[in-house]
Structures are given as C-alpha cells and as structure tokens.
Amino acid sequence: xxxxxxxxxxxxxxxxxxxxxxxxxxxxxxxxxxxxxxxxxxxxxxxxxxxxxxxxxxxxxxxxxxxxxxxxxxxxxxxxxxxxxxxxxxxxxxxxxxxxxxxxxxxxxxxxxxxxxxxxxxxxxxxxxxxxxxxxxxxxxxxxxxxxxxxxxxxxxxxxxxxxxxxxxxxxxxxxxxxxxxxxxxxxxxxxxxxxxxxxxxxxxxxxxxxxxxxxxxxxxxxxxxxxxxxxxxxxxxxxx
Amino acid sequence: xxxxxxxxxxxxxxxxxxxxxxxxxxxxxxxxxxxxxxxxxxxxxxxxxxxxxxxxxxxxxxxxxxxxxxxxxxxxxxxxxxxxxxxxxxxxxxxxxxxxxxxxxxxxxxxxxxxxxxxxxxxxxxxxxxxxxxxxxxxxxxxxxxxxxxxxxxxxxxxxxxxxxxxxxxxxxxxxxxxxxxxxxxxxxxxxxxxxxxxxxxxxxxxxxxxxxxxxxxxxxxxxxxxxxxxxxxxxxxxxxxxxxxxxxxxxxxxxxxxxxxxxxxxxxxxxxxxxxxxxxxxxxxxxxxxxxxxxxxxxxxxxxxxxxxxxxxxxxxxxxxxxxxxxxxxxxxxxxxxxxxxxxxxxxx
Numbered sequence: 001x002x003x004x005x006x007x008x009x010x011x012x013x014x015x016x017x018x019x020x021x022x023x024x025x026x027x028x029x030x031x032x033x034x035x036x037x038x039x040x041x042x043x044x045x046x047x048x049x050x051x052x053x054x055x056x057x058x059x060x061x062x063x064x065x066x067x068x069x070x071x072x073x074x075x076x077x078x079x080x081x082x083x084x085x086x087x088x089x090x091x092x093x094x095x096x097x098x099x100x101x102x103x104x105x106x107x108x109x110x111x112x113x114x115x116x117x118x119x120x121x122x123x124x125x126x127x128x129x130x131x132x133x134x135x136x137x138x139x140x141x142x143x144x145x146x147x148x149x150x151x152x153x154x155x156x157x158x159x160x161x162x163x164x165x166x167x168x169x170x171x172x173x174x175x176x177x178x179x180x181x182x183x184x185x186x187x188x189x190x191x192x193x194x195x196x197x198x199x200x201x202x203x204x205x206x207x208x209x210x211x212x213x214x215x216x217x218x219x220x221x222x223x224x225x226x227x228x229x230x231x232x233x234x235x236x237x238x239x240x241x
Numbered sequence: 242x243x244x245x246x247x248x249x250x251x252x253x254x255x256x257x258x259x260x261x262x263x264x265x266x267x268x269x270x271x272x273x274x275x276x277x278x279x280x281x282x283x284x285x286x287x288x289x290x291x292x293x294x295x296x297x298x299x300x301x302x303x304x305x306x307x308x309x310x311x312x313x314x315x316x317x318x319x320x321x322x323x324x325x326x327x328x329x330x331x332x333x334x335x336x337x338x339x340x341x342x343x344x345x346x347x348x349x350x351x352x353x354x355x356x357x358x359x360x361x362x363x364x365x366x367x368x369x370x371x372x373x374x375x376x377x378x379x380x381x382x383x384x385x386x387x388x389x390x391x392x393x394x395x396x397x398x399x400x401x402x403x404x405x406x407x408x409x410x411x412x413x414x415x416x417x418x419x420x421x422x423x424x425x426x427x428x429x430x431x432x433x434x435x436x437x438x439x440x441x442x443x444x445x446x447x448x449x450x451x452x453x454x455x456x457x458x459x460x461x462x463x464x465x466x467x468x469x470x471x472x473x474x475x476x477x478x479x480x481x482x483x484x485x486x487x488x489x490x491x492x493x494x495x496x497x498x499x500x501x502x503x504x505x506x507x508x509x510x511x512x513x514x515x516x517x518x519x520x521x522x523x524x525x526x527x528x529x530x531x532x533x534x535x536x537x538x539x540x541x542x543x544x545x546x547x548x549x550x551x552x553x554x555x556x557x558x559x560x561x562x563x564x565x566x567x568x569x570x571x572x573x574x575x576x577x578x579x580x581x582x583x584x585x586x587x588x589x590x591x
Binding site for chain 2: 052054073074075078079084086090092093094095099102103104106148
C-alpha cells in the first residue's frame with residue numbers, strides 16, 4: 001500500500017452535547033480513491049467536516065502530508081491542498097458557473113487547458129458557463145461543485161455523497177469523472193452509501209458504524225466477499241445487481 | 242511520488258466533447274422589482290396633476306432615497322455576510338455627521354465662499370474625515386462589541402443597542418447636548434429651475450453621490466474578486482472558508498466599509514436636515530430597517546430599490562394624502578412582503 005497522505009488517529013468530535021465521532025482511525029493512502037461507507041448517522045460526513053476543520057476534533061490527531069492539521073483553521077487546511085465537496089454541494093447560486101470556478105482558483109487566473117480538461121467530462125459546464133449556478137439542475141450543480149474542487153491541482157479531494165438524489169445518467173458521468181481523476185493520480189476520499197457506485201472505483205474502503213471505523217481494507221476484498229458485505233453493510237451485492 | 246496533479250491533463254478520449262457550438266441559454270433576470278420605481282413614478286404623475294410639481298417631488302424622493310440607501314447599504318451587507326443584527330448602525334450615522342464638523346465648522350468661511358469648487362473641496366475633505374473615523378470606529382465596534390456575540394441574535398440586538406446609546410452619550414460629551422446647525426455651502430443652496438420645476442441643488446448632489454456609491458458597490462460586488470467573495474460569503478461563508486479564504490478578515494473589512502458608508506450617509510443627512518443631533522442616527526434606524534427588509538436582507542440591489550421606493554412613496558403621500566404619509570412606509574413594507582415575503586431580492590443563506 002502507498003504511503004499515507006491523510007491519517008486520523010483516535011479522533012473524537014462533539015457537536016453540542018452529542019458525541020458523534022468516537023475514536024476514528026482512518027488512513028488514506030497517497031494516490032487512488034478511498035471510500036468511506038456506512039449507514040446514515042454513522043459519522044461519515046462528520047469525519048469529512050472534522051478533517052476540513054469545520055468541526056473541531058475534541059481528541060485525537062489528524063495528520064495530512066506529514067503535518068498535524070488537527071488545530072488548524074479551515075482556510076489554512078484548504079490552503080494545504082485539500083478540496084471539499086459537501087453533501088449539499090454548496091454551489092454559490094447567485095454566482096455564475098464561471099464565477100464559482102474563478103473563486104476556487106485561488107492562485108490566479110484559471111488554467112485554460114485544465115478547464116478544457118474539466119469540460120471534457122462535464123460538458124454542461126461549458127454550455128452554462130455564464131449562467132447562475134442556482135438555476136442549474138441538481139446534477140449540474142454537482143458538476144460545478146466537483147469542478148470547483150479540481151479547477152486547480154489539489155493533493156486531496158474530500159467528496160461527500162456525490163450521487164445522492166441524482167439521475168442514473170448523471171451518476172455515470174460522475175463515475176467517468178472520478179475514473180479520470182484517478183488516472184491523474186489525484187487522491188480522493190469519497191463518502192458514499194451507494195455501494196455499486198464505488199465498488200468499481202474504490203481502491204481502499206473503510207466502513208463506519210456508530211462513530212468509529214468498523215472495517216478497513218481493500219475494495220476488492222469487500223466486493224468479492226458477500227458475507228462481509230452482509231455483515232458490514234447489511235446488503236447482498238446480488239440484490240443490487 | 243507525490244500525488245499532486247502538477248502536469249497539464251490531456252482531454253480524455255472517451256468523454257463526450259464539449260458542446261462549444263451549442264447556443265448559450267440566456268440567464269433569466271428578475272427585473273420586476275427594478276420596474277417598480279419608474280412604474281410608481283409614472284402612476285403618480287396623473288394623481289399629482291402638475292408636471293413641475295411631479296418633477297420636484299420625484300427628485301426630492303430620489304435624493305432622500307439615495308441618502309437612505311447610502312446609510313442602509315452597509316447594514317444589509319453586514320447582516321447578509323456576517324449574520325449580525327447591528328441595531329447600533331445608527332451610531333455610525335451620528336458619529337459620521339459629527340466627525341464631519343471637525344472640518345466643516347473650522348472651515349465655515351470656505352463654505353460661505355460662492356465657489357462650487359471650493360465648497361465641494363471642503364465637503365470632500367469632511368466626508369473623507371467622517372468615513373475614516375467611522376471606519377475605525379466600525380473596526381473597533383466589531384472587535385469589542387460584535388465578536389463576542391456572533392451567532393447569538395438576541396445578544397446582538399441588546400449589545401448593539403447598548404453600543405449605540407454609549408456612542409450617543411459620547412457625542413453629547415464631546416460636542417455637547419445642543420443641536421448643531423449645519424448650513425449648506427453657499428453654492429449648494431437654493432434651486433435650479435427646469436421650466437417651472439424647482440429642483441434643489443443639494444438634492445441633485447445627493448442623487449449623484451447616491452448613484453456613484455451604488456455604481457461603485459455594484460462594480461465592486463460584480464467585477465472584483467473581493468466582491469465575488471462577499472457575495473459568496475453572504476450565501477455560504479463556510480464554503481468560502483473551505484476554498485481557502487479567511488472570511489474573518491473579509492467580515493472586518495465589510496463591517497468597517499459599511500460603517501464608513503453610514504458615516505458618509507450621516508454627513509449627507511445632516512446637511513440635508515441642516516442640523517445635527519446625537520439622536521439623528523437612532524431616529525433614522527427605523528427607515529433603514531424598513532429599507533433592508535423591503536429590499537431583502539443581504540441584497541445591495543434590493544436595498545437600493547427599497548430605499549428609492551420608500552422615499553418616493555413618502556414624498557408622494559406627503560403631497561397627496563398627508564394624513565397617511567406617516568404610515569406610508571409601513572404600508573409599503575406590508576405590500577412588498579405580501580408580494581415577496583423575503584423582500585425584493587432575498588440573499589438569505591439557506
């Protein structure tokens with residue numbers, strides 16, 4: 001396995017009086033796509049938000065690229081090269097697609113070649129370039145959110161349930177996009193509930209339950225083990241095919 | 242090897258090509274609120290009956306609206322971006338007006354010269370001083386009073402109202418409790434006549450300054466990266482931080498800029514009324530709140546239209562039905578909110 005890019009060790013997170021993360025241990029290897037699975041309320045989104053510093057870890061440590069980022073503020077974490085695509089997508093609806101991407105390009109003007117590369121798998125963005133993002137469909141907003149995360153090179157993408165509520169055709173285009181990103185050695189940590197979406201994409205997988213990582217291993221091992229899927233995810237792969 | 246994507250990526254062969262030649266759909270624009278102002282003005286023409294009177298009333302309404310917009314625009318941005326209910330915003334109006342007297346009173350002789358250039362020069366200096374003082378005060382206000390109560394609306398209301406009372410009393414301590422006369426510069430007194438219509442010179446200046454401020458804010462918000470950040474921050478500050486921007490600095494900058502605009506508005510309002518009192522900011526807060534509610538909290542464009550609408554309605558009502566002029570603002574607000582419950586252009590975060 002490649003060296004770890006991101007490591008969470010015994011991370012606890014409290015939100016108000018609720019103890020959400022209860023000692024998360026997670027390793028994201030450099031390169032490839034890691035998947036975080038789990039039922040609703042298992043702590044997946046909280047894990048991503050804690051990594052981004054949007055909620056502070058109350059105990060444990062988070063190391064990214066050899067640096068302790070546990071106490072860093074969100075903008076400083078982002079500046080280290082982590083991009084975040086939240087579950088809500090959080091596109092700026094009053095801004096055009098161009099303006100959304102322009103804001104994400106912190107270091108200067110957007111790279112034309114890179115934009116063309118993004119348009120390659122999200123052609124709708126070119127079509128709606130000067131269109132307010134708030135007027136786009138859910139799938140198109142998801143494209144804006146992901147494009148915003150990759151408009152400049154980033155070391156790590158954190159993507160929270162990108163397929164939620166999207167039509168199958170849009171999901172296929174997202175699969176193609178993530179494959180493309182993988183081919184360009186971008187490290188991705190993907191939170192999903194849709195196992196069939198990630199089984200062919202993921203290199204490693206962690207399964208969360210009750211605020212902890214209950215299982216960690218390779219995606220191939222989980223995809224080929226119906227009994228393990230049944231135990232961890234409560235599903236039979238055959239039932240989803 | 243580092244996973245950083247450093248090379249220029251090639252276009253993927255298997256992907257569908259960009260639809261470069263497809264016609265771009267035009268973005269729908271919500272212009273109904275913009276049309277309200279000219280429609281209202283034109284509807285009032287037959288009711289007023291006399292064209293010169295209508296022109297005078299309309300210009301007076303536009304001037305008053307511009308001054309209220311200048312004072313209110315900072316507050317709506319502060320609320321939209323920082324989610325702060327600053328009931329003390331009126332303090333910056335009063336402080337700005339009084340700070341201007343530091344220039345206007347010693348240079349009274351220059352203001353009495355019959356030279357537009359000299360008069361405007363002194364006014365520009367006074368406005369600069371007022372805006373600097375209120376920007377600094379805004380910066381301190383945010384650090385000392387606002388910062389401990391972020392996210393707590395009830396405490397914000399209480400502490401900012403307290404801040405305004407303290408500011409008013411400090412004005413009384415420094416400048417005295419008496420109202421201070423603030424006559425207009427010589428060259429801005431009186432009216433110019435367009436046919437039979439009399440238009441006060443100062444009201445024309447107010448309209449011009451208001452348009453310049455609106456254009457400046459519009460261009461800043463729509464043509465600069467800082468403006469994009471403010472608009473994005475109004476909608477989702479957390480996401481702006483996740484993109485790597487330190488929104489706290491933006492907050493402080495916007496708060497100081499909003500305070501400076503209130504200071505500018507205070508100078509203009511003081512010259513319009515030709516007297517200053519420590520309570521002037523508090524007195525105008527009702528109008529400012531009505532304007533930002535009508536416009537849609539957080540929307541500068543909505544604030545602009547709301548201010549013009551409110552001032553025009555007040556002027557027309559004062560002429561046509563003086564008895565309802567006092568409640569015309571409230572009637573307008575109710576009508577707008579029945580039509581658009583979140584205001585003309587809502588920017589409330591979801």
